[in-house]
Amino acid sequence: xxxxxxMSIGGAIFSGNSSIEDEIDRLSIxxxxxxxxxxxxxxxxxxGYGWVNLPYQDLTKIIETADWLARxxxxxxxxxxxxxxxxxxxxxxxxxxxxxxxEAPLRRGPxxxxxxxxxxxxxxxxxxxxxxxxxxxxxxxxxxxxxxxIAHFLWVWQIVRDKLGNKAQEHxxxxxxxxxxxxxxxxxxxxxxxLGIPESVGGRYSxxxxxxxxxxxxxxxxxxxxxxxxxxxxxxLAMRQQTWENPAWALAALNVIHARLGRNMAVMxxxxxxxxxxxxxxxxxxxxxxxxNGFGTTPVRALGAIDQHSQLQLYMEGPDxxxxxxxxxxxxxxxxxxxxxEDDVLxxxxxxxxxxxxxxxxxxxxxxxxxxxKAGKPVVYLKIPEISxxxxxxxxxxxxxxxxxxxxxxxxxxxxxxxxxxGKRYIYSLMGxxxxxEYESEVEKYFGICSKFEIIV
Amino acid sequence: xxxxxxMSIGGAIFSGNSSIEDEIDRLSIxxxxxxxxxxxxxxxxxxGYGWVNLPYQDLTKIIETADWLARxxxxxxxxxxxxxxxxxxxxxxxxxxxxxxxEAPLRRGPxxxxxxxxxxxxxxxxxxxxxxxxxxxxxxxxxxxxxxxIAHFLWVWQIVRDKLGNKAQEHxxxxxxxxxxxxxxxxxxxxxxxLGIPESVGGRYSxxxxxxxxxxxxxxxxxxxxxxxxxxxxxxLAMRQQTWENPAWALAALNVIHARLGRNMAVMxxxxxxxxxxxxxxxxxxxxxxxxNGFGTTPVRALGAIDQHSQLQLYMEGPDxxxxxxxxxxxxxxxxxxxxxEDDVLxxxxxxxxxxxxxxxxxxxxxxxxxxxKAGKPVVYLKIPEISxxxxxxxxxxxxxxxxxxxxxxxxxxxxxxxxxxGKRYIYSLMGxxxxxEYESEVEKYFGICSKFEIIV
Numbered sequence: 001x002x003x004x005x006x007m008s009i010g011g012a013i014f015s016g017n018s019s020i021e022d023e024i025d026r027l028s029i030x031x032x033x034x035x036x037x038x039x040x041x042x043x044x045x046x047x048g049y050g051w052v053n054l055p056y057q058d059l060t061k062i063i064e065t066a067d068w069l070a071r072x073x074x075x076x077x078x079x080x081x082x083x084x085x086x087x088x089x090x091x092x093x094x095x096x097x098x099x100x101x102x103e104a105p106l107r108r109g110p111x112x113x114x115x116x117x118x119x120x121x122x123x124x125x126x127x128x129x130x131x132x133x134x135x136x137x138x139x140x141x142x143x144x145x146x147x148x149x150i151a152h153f154l155w156v157w158q159i160v161r162d163k164l165g166n167k168a169q170e171h172x173x174x175x176x177x178x179x180x181x182x183x184x185x186x187x188x189x190x191x192x193x194x195l196g197i198p199e200s201v202g203g204r205y206s207x208x209x210x211x212x213x214x215x216x217x218x219x220x221x222x223x224x225x226x227x228x229x230x231x232x233x234x235x236x237l238a239m240r241q242q243t244w245e246n247p248a249w250a251l252a253a254l255n256v257i258h259a260r261l262g263r264n265m266a267v268m269x270x271x272x273x274x275x276x277x278x279x280x281x282x283x284x285x286x287x288x289x290x291x292x293n294g295f296g297t298t299p300v301r302a303l304g305a306i307d308q309h310s311q312l313q314l315y316m317e318g319p320d321x322x323x324x325x326x327x328x329x330x331x332x333x334x335x336x337x338x339x340x341x342e343d344d345v346l347x348x349x350x351x352x353x354x355x356x357x358x359x360x361x362x363x364x365x366x367x368x369x370x371x372x373x374k375a376g377k378p379v380v381y382l383k384i385p386e387i388s389x390x391x392x393x394x395x396x397x398x399x400x401x402x403x404x405x406x407x408x409x410x411x412x413x414x415x416x417x418x419x420x421x422x423g424k425r426y427i428y429s430l431m432g433x434x435x436x437x438e439y440e441s442e443v444e445k446y447f448g449i450c451s452k453f454e455i456i457v
Numbered sequence: 458x459x460x461x462x463x464m465s466i467g468g469a470i471f472s473g474n475s476s477i478e479d480e481i482d483r484l485s486i487x488x489x490x491x492x493x494x495x496x497x498x499x500x501x502x503x504x505g506y507g508w509v510n511l512p513y514q515d516l517t518k519i520i521e522t523a524d525w526l527a528r529x530x531x532x533x534x535x536x537x538x539x540x541x542x543x544x545x546x547x548x549x550x551x552x553x554x555x556x557x558x559x560e561a562p563l564r565r566g567p568x569x570x571x572x573x574x575x576x577x578x579x580x581x582x583x584x585x586x587x588x589x590x591x592x593x594x595x596x597x598x599x600x601x602x603x604x605x606x607i608a609h610f611l612w613v614w615q616i617v618r619d620k621l622g623n624k625a626q627e628h629x630x631x632x633x634x635x636x637x638x639x640x641x642x643x644x645x646x647x648x649x650x651x652l653g654i655p656e657s658v659g660g661r662y663s664x665x666x667x668x669x670x671x672x673x674x675x676x677x678x679x680x681x682x683x684x685x686x687x688x689x690x691x692x693x694l695a696m697r698q699q700t701w702e703n704p705a706w707a708l709a710a711l712n713v714i715h716a717r718l719g720r721n722m723a724v725m726x727x728x729x730x731x732x733x734x735x736x737x738x739x740x741x742x743x744x745x746x747x748x749x750n751g752f753g754t755t756p757v758r759a760l761g762a763i764d765q766h767s768q769l770q771l772y773m774e775g776p777d778x779x780x781x782x783x784x785x786x787x788x789x790x791x792x793x794x795x796x797x798x799e800d801d802v803l804x805x806x807x808x809x810x811x812x813x814x815x816x817x818x819x820x821x822x823x824x825x826x827x828x829x830x831k832a833g834k835p836v837v838y839l840k841i842p843e844i845s846x847x848x849x850x851x852x853x854x855x856x857x858x859x860x861x862x863x864x865x866x867x868x869x870x871x872x873x874x875x876x877x878x879x880g881k882r883y884i885y886s887l888m889g890x891x892x893x894x895e896y897e898s899e900v901e902k903y904f905g906i907c908s909k910f911e912i913i914v
Contacts, residue, residue, distance in 0.1 A: 010911035012903075081766025097582035101558050117763050118821065119730045120790050120814040125554035148762060150806050151794055151817055158795045185802035203766075236914050247912040264721070264778055265755060273576045284767035291771025298722060298771060298778070300757060305605060306574050308880060309538025309660075310741035314748025314755060316876035321721055321755070333577050337608055338615045345642035349607050351890040357577040360608055360888065364575065367883030370903035374879065381907045394914075419773035422831065423765060426824030431817065433808040446469075446827035450838045454467035455704040457693050457851075 005232045005394055009247040011380040012373045013254060020261075024243060024253040027409065031249045032241070034408035038401075039238070048415025050200025051400055054208040055230035055393075059223060062210050065173065065195055066217030072136040072171075074111040076126060077215050078152045079140035082203025083175075084116040085281045086212035086396075092277035093392050094221045100129075108220025110136070115156070118148040123155070132160050136218075138173045140211055142197045144181025147427060153183075175210050202415050204285050205400055208393070222389045229393025237401060248398060251380065252405035258323040258378060259297050266297045267315070270327035271304035271365040274387045278327075279303065282399055289403045289414040296412075297323070305364040312368065316375050324372060325380040327395075328365040329387055332358030462689045462851055466704040468837040469830045470711060477718075481700060481710040484866065488706045489698070491865035495858075496695070505872025507657025508857055511665040512687035512850075516680060519667050522630065522652055523674030529593040529628075531568040533583060534672050535609045536597035539660025540632075541573040542738045543669035543853075549734035550849050551678045557586075565677025567593070572613070575605040580612070589617050593675075595630045597668055599654045601638025604884060610640075632667050659872050661742050662857055665850070679846045686850025694858060705855060708837065709862035715780040715835060716754050716867075723754045724772070727784035728761035728822040731844045735784075736760065739856055746860045746871040753869075754780070762821040769825065773832050781829060782837040784852075785822040786844055789815030 013020050042052025069075055077087055091112060096102065100111045113126045137156055141149045161168040169190040176183040178196030187194035195210035206212065208230060217223045240246035243253055255266065266286060268279040283299035290296040302311055304326060315324060334356045341350050352360075365381075372379050384391040407414025429439035470477050499509025526532055534544055548569055553559065557568045570583045594613055598606045618625040626647040633640040635653030644651035652667035663669065665687060674680045697703035700710060712723065723743060725736040740756035747753040759768055761783060772781060791813045798807050809817075822838075829836050841848040864871025886896035 005914055007914040008911060009914065010908045012906040012909050080763060084763075085767065097579050098557070098586055100555070101586060117730050117760070118814050118817045120792050120818075122554050122730045123814055124790060124792060129555055129558060145805075146766075147809075147817065148821075151809055151812075151814060154795050154798065154803065154806060154809060155792075155814070182803060182805060186800065189800065189802045233914065244910055245912060247914055250910055250912060264776060273574050273579045280767075287768045287771040287775075288766075291768075291773075291775035293774065294776055296771050296775035298757060298775070299768075300755060303574070306537060306541075308877065309603075309745075310542065310737075311744045311748075311756075312880060313874045313876040314744040314753050316748075316879065317750065318744075318748035318753035318755070319721060319751055333581060335577050335581060335612075338611050341611070343643065343646065345646045346611065346639060348602075348639060349611060351885070351888055352604075352608055352611060355608075355888060357575050357580055357608060357612070360575045360604065360884075361577075363887040364605075364880075364884055366904055367887055367900055368880045369907055370883050370900040371880040373903040373906050374899070375876075379907060398914075417770045419770040419832075420765065422773065423769060423821075423825045423828040426827050427817075427821055428808070430820040430824055431808055431812060442831075443824055443827040446830040447823055449469040449830050450826055450836060451467045452469050453701055453707055454465060455702060455707060457462055457464040457466065457690065457704055457855075 005229065005236065005390065007382065007384050007391070007394065009251070009380070009382045011254070011378070013378055020257055023257050024250075027253045027256065028243050030409055031243060031253060031405065034405050035249065037408060038404055045200045047200055048202055048413070050198045051205035051208065054201070055227050055234050055397060057227070059213070059227070062195065062213050062223070063217055065193060065214050068193070069136050069138070069173065069215060069218035070109050072110050073134035074113065074130045075136050075138060075215055075218060076113045076115060076130065076156070077138040077140060078115045078149055078156065079211070080116045080146060080148045081284065082206050083140035083142070083146070083149065083211055084114050085277070085284050086207025087215055088114065089207065089277040089281040090212060090216045090221055090392065091219065093274045093387050094389060095219060097273065109218050112215060112219050115152045116148070118151060123152060127159070132163055132171065135171060136173060137171055138175060138215055139183060140175040141181075141183055142177055142203055142206070144176045144183035147424075147431070150182070173214070175214065204288050207281070207396055225389035226393035229390035230397035233394040233397040248401045248405060251402045252409060254380065255297065255323060255402070255406050256409045259295070263321050263323050263378070264297050265300050265322040267300040267302055267322050267324040269302035269304050269307060269324060271361055272329050272332070272387060273303070275327060276303050278395065285399060285403050288417050289407055290410070290412060292412055292419060295410050304368065305361060308364065308368055315372060315377065320377060323378050323380065325382065326365055326369055328362055328381065328383045330362070330383060331386045332361065334358055462686065462693065462847065464839065464841050464848070464851065466708070466837070466839045468711065468835070470835055477714055480714050481707075484710045484713065485700050487866060488700060488710060488862065491862050492706065494865060495861055502657045504657055505659055505870070507655045508662035508665065511658065512684050512691050512854060514684070516670070516684070519652065519670050519680070520674055522650060522671050525650070526593050526595070526630065526672060526675035527566050529567050530591035531570065531587045532593050532595060532672055532675060533570045533572060533587065533613070534595040534597060535572045535606055535613065536668070537573045537603060537605045538741065539663050540597035540599070540603070540606065540668055541571050542734070542741050543664025544672055545571065546664065546734040546738040547669060547673045547678055547849065548676065550731045550844050551846060552676060554730065566675050569672060569676050572609045573605070575608060580609060584616070589620055589628065592628060593630060594628055595632060595672055596640060597632040598640055599634055599660055599663070601633045601640035604881075604888070607639070630671070632671065661745050664738070664853055682846035683850035686847035687854035690851040690854040705858045705862060708859045709866060711837065712754065712780060712859070712863050713866045716752070720778050720780050720835070721754050722757050722779040724757040724759055724779050724781040726759035726761050726764060726781060728818055729786050729789070729844060730760070732784060733760050735849075735852065742856060742860050745874050746864055747867070747869060749869055749876060752867050761825065762818060765821065765825055772829060772834065777834060780835050780837065782839065783822055783826055785819055785838065785840045787819070787840060787842045789818065791815055
């Protein structure tokens with residue numbers, strides 16, 4: 001019954017050092033160890049490693065909840081970072097463009113809005129777009145205390161309660177830690193619906209938990225297929241025990257070696273508007289997992305073919321400091337360019353006839369890869385047959401796997417984020433949270449250095 | 458009558474080398490020379506330098522054309538790169554969020570769509586959103602031969618002509634070179650409306666020409682105010698003849714020095730959803746202007762506060778390889794968080810009461826800057842009073858100026874883009890354009906190297 005994955009991943013692995021393949025071979029033993037470690041920890045459901053098991057989870061409760069969500073006119077998900085990016089990625093890839101603009105019969109489910117950034121202009125605009133009495137609010141925070149999310153939630157909760165009184169909680173779904181935190185307490189106290197986020201899964205690895213799947217299913221994305229894709233990818237990766245046969249091993253090794261050679265950026269450049277947010281999702285996964293101990297290549301988000309008109313000049317002739325990944329898509333909704341040019345003055349474009357716009361996009365991907373390779377830049381070229389649930393699920397699992405392997409190869413914990421705590425303490429102090437007053441003077445002290453130069457224009 | 462600009466630009470200029478201020482002082486003479494060069498070439502309207510004069514242009518014809526555009530139900534702009542990014546930036550910053558979703562009375566003008574990427578899914582979706590008989594199509598390409606733009610144009614032109622016959626050209630506005638190119642010929646042959654792009658202005662510097670301004674004015678953006686902001690910025694910059702008084706000089710110098718010290722990334726991280734596309738616009742300006750001769754720092758697009766939950770870990774604890782610019786906004790549409798927490802289980806968030814969501818966003822900017830500075834990372838902190846026409850105009854001119862100065866300081870021509878030609882030749886060859894057959898085998902040869910490793914999953 002299963003549709004079978006069929007992706008190809010290849011690349012040109014230039015470097016200043018011609019022995020790069022040998023170097024990768026020398027990494028082989030370490031890669032194998034990292035892989036064994038990853039799978040063992042996954043099996044134990046160790047802290048941070050729980051995503052390894054997500055392709056095999058039972059979806060019953062999530063689908064039940066999604067059925068309820070699907071009955072509203074609009075869904076507003078309140079969350080930030082890992083509690084929003086995965087959703088944005090799924091919606092961007094798997095729903096029609098301009099989804100929220102479409103009349104109801106053309107949509108597969110409710111309209112879907114995110115309250116993510118603490119930006120009052122966006123928040124006010126979202127509230128203006130909905131009728132709260134027909135809206136489901138999905139509040140997502142694993143800790144239950146993410147500042148932006150709680151701020152949005154408190155504000156929305158007051159509005160809904162003012163309007164709907166003691167029916168307000170019937171419009172809320174809380175997705176949070178199964179036991180701990182303020183949102184869990186809130187769910188217990190009000191009796192509103194809730195889903196748990198597995199304790200062993202961190203925010204940036206959580207798209208295949210309730211965090212990503214509940215609202216995705218509600219808007220008509222086939223979440224069984226997402227898991228099927230992830231499962232197949234997992235099984236393929238488990239079968240391949242040679243670096244040059246296992247794409248996750250090969251890519252992890254390539255990334256480690258290129259980083260050592262001074263290429264400190266990992267460009268993610270899918271070709272197709274539907275994968276724009278995939279590059280965003282990747283950027284969080286990569287940046288937050290690997291950016292520690294002075295290590296970490298910087299994820300650079302790009303979009304083909306648009307960034308050929310923005311970043312390609314730099315990629316071609318700027319410093320050789322990037323490993324560039326391009327994702328091409330084989331089948332795109334075909335539609336044909338005119339078969340014949342009728343205007344004399346446009347005759348020079350005859351060569352475009354009998355092509356499709358999709359042909360053009362894939363030709364651009366291939367041509368740009370060739371030009372970069374000719375210029376001696378390392379390129380990874382990944383090709384999927386189509387942008388669909390099964391391939392998005394496969395890509396998600398694949399990049400989670402690669403990221404974790406790179407972290408382990410660099411002796412980094414790819415599942416923590418200690419570096420964001422300082423900023424949080426500072427935010428709490430300026431917001432006046434009890435217990436954080438001591439940091440206020442520190443914020444001012446360091447911010448003062450910002451006026452090392454200060455120019456009023 | 459003029460509203461006066463009031464922006465502050467400051468920063469913490471750490472580096473491994475404590476003498477960075479001295480180094481910048483040593484650059485002073487070169488900066489002054491570059492500035493004189495820039496203004497002289499601008500005065501002569503030399504090739505590439507024409508943007509220097511745009512703040513002083515006469516808008517009569519653009520406004521006349523915009524009045525005509527404003528009478529349609531929807532505007533579809535066909536363009537890519539510099540012929541789309543500036544428009545996206547203006548619309549994102551200066552129109553309400555979810556603009557196209559709003560009912561007509563809540564909008565200031567027609568709905569606005571871009572056909573930018575050669576992605577058939579998006580193109581089909583845009584066509585489904587409009588009634589061609591009530592739509593104005595704006596085709597933008599300076600050369601008149603940009604492949605993606607022409608492909609979209611040929612396709613749309615056929616559809617509109619099939620539907621509206623010899624009234625079709627009444628729905629088209631062409632924005633292109635005043636004399637040359639296929640689109641100019643098309644405008645002459647059909648008699649459709651047209652605007653010129655000044656010959657001395659390149660694509661990525663063209664947002665304040667007809668390219669950016671015509672549709673902006675049509676959707677209700679005050680383009681006189683945009684120019685006013687640019688003009689005031691120009692005059693302020695012209696008055697300041699000391700590096701540490703002139704923000705463009707200071708920033709250009711900082712960028713050059715940090716690049717020399719190995720910081721090969723320029724992070725642009727505005728705080729506010731309305732400036733997301735500003736970072737995109739900056740990325741093209743910066744990347745395509747400076748990425749040549751093996752030089753060029755890579756623009757990294759970020760968005761505060763969202764990227765605190767995605768990239769901050771890396772910025773804090775990853776390699777010290779970035780110069781990070783944050784843009785804060787003083788006045789945001791206020792709306793208040795609840796004044797009192799009524800639920801016991803949420804009492805721990807009392808500290809959020811009596812703040813606004815806008816306060817939170819600015820506190821996040823300030824706290825994150827402090828945390829980065831404490832971690833020893835160089836930060837530029839720019840603050841504008843509000844996101845409005847005058848400040849967007851000022852920022853545009855400011856960053857164009859800084860970019861050009863950096864190019865001149867590095868002995869780079871910031872107005873060409875030779876590195877994209879190779880890719881274009883390859884695209885033409887695969888598309889079968891006469892005269893480019895010879896490159897086809899070259900594409901295949903270099904693309905073949907892509908299978909240096911190739912793994913079928």
